[in-house]
Amino acid sequence: RREAERVAAEEAARREAERLAAEEAARREAERLAAEEAARREAERLAAEEAARREAERRAAEEAARREADRRAVEEALRQEEEERLAVEAAIERETARQAAEEARRLELAAAAATLAAASRTAEQTVVMVADDSKVVRIKTGRLLTAHRFQVVMAEDGEDAARQIAASIPDVLVTDVDMPGLTGLQLARQVRGNPRTAELPIIIVTSDSEQLQDEAAAAGVNVVLGKPYPEALLIQHVRQLAKVSVAS
Known part of the structure; x- marks a missing residue:
């Protein structure tokens, strides 16, 4: 009986050990x-x-x-916009410069045309006043000027010349020095003192041309002709002062 109990106890211990081993193995497996x-x-x-x-x-x-990419696109758009703006500004500058050049050229041509027109006055378009108290001198000088196709108006003395000039300004004044009432020098000073007639060319005729030069220059006389003078010289001075073209 004791042997059987021992064997049974060993068997029970073995089984318990196996159970515990199985449980340990199961636990380890579960943990794994x-x-x-x-x-x-x-x-x-x-x-x-x-x-x-x-x-x-x-x-x-x-x-x-x-x-x-957006930043680069914006920068590219801004760059293109700046290039377009600069291109537009450059085009505007070029156009402005072109227009300025055209305007300058137009003004230059207009000035040239005006100068040409002023320098191309014909004798027929030029009015010459002859002021002299001598009827013979007036007629002789008038015929000379008329022969060269100038328009001629005559004044009997300085006062008559002043009245006519106040009404209608001639292109050139040819006057004697010694005239009753208003002398040629006094007439010249009166003409120069009036803004309307200040630019009127004046030729004064005198027998004392050398002694009269300084006084005539002070009075604003353009040319002093001494008597007697070559007729061609008078015509030459009238042409130059009135800017008459040589062809006329």
Whole structure:
């Protein structure tokens, strides 16, 4: 009986040991599986985080690239706009310069035309007043001027000349010095003192041309002719003072 009890006790101990061993093995297996599951889940979590991080980095890179592209597009648009503005300003400057050049050329041509017109006066368009108290001198000088196709008006003396000039200004005045009432020099001073007639060319005729030069210049006389004078010289002075073209 004791042997049987011992054997039964050993068998019970063996079975208990086997049970405990099985439980330990099951526990260890469960722990292993749990550890593997935890490791798998951790790996999945880390993989998910890595994937999320990479996705975030990709999106951040794409956003940065988009912003950089937008920035470059804006800069390019601004550059093109600036180039267009500069081109427009350059075109405006060129057009302004062209218009200014054309205007300057037009004014130059107009001035040249005016100068040409002024220098192209014909004898027929030129009125010469002869002021002399000698009827013979008036007629002789008038015929000479008429022979060269000038228009001639005559004044009997200085006062008559002053009245006629006040009414209608001739192109050239040819006057004697010694005249009753208003002398040739007094007439010249009166003409020069009036803004309307200040530019009227004056030829004065005298027998004392050398002694009269300074006084005549002070009175504003353009030419002093001494008597007797060559007829061609009078015509030459009239042409020059009235700016009559040589062809006329």
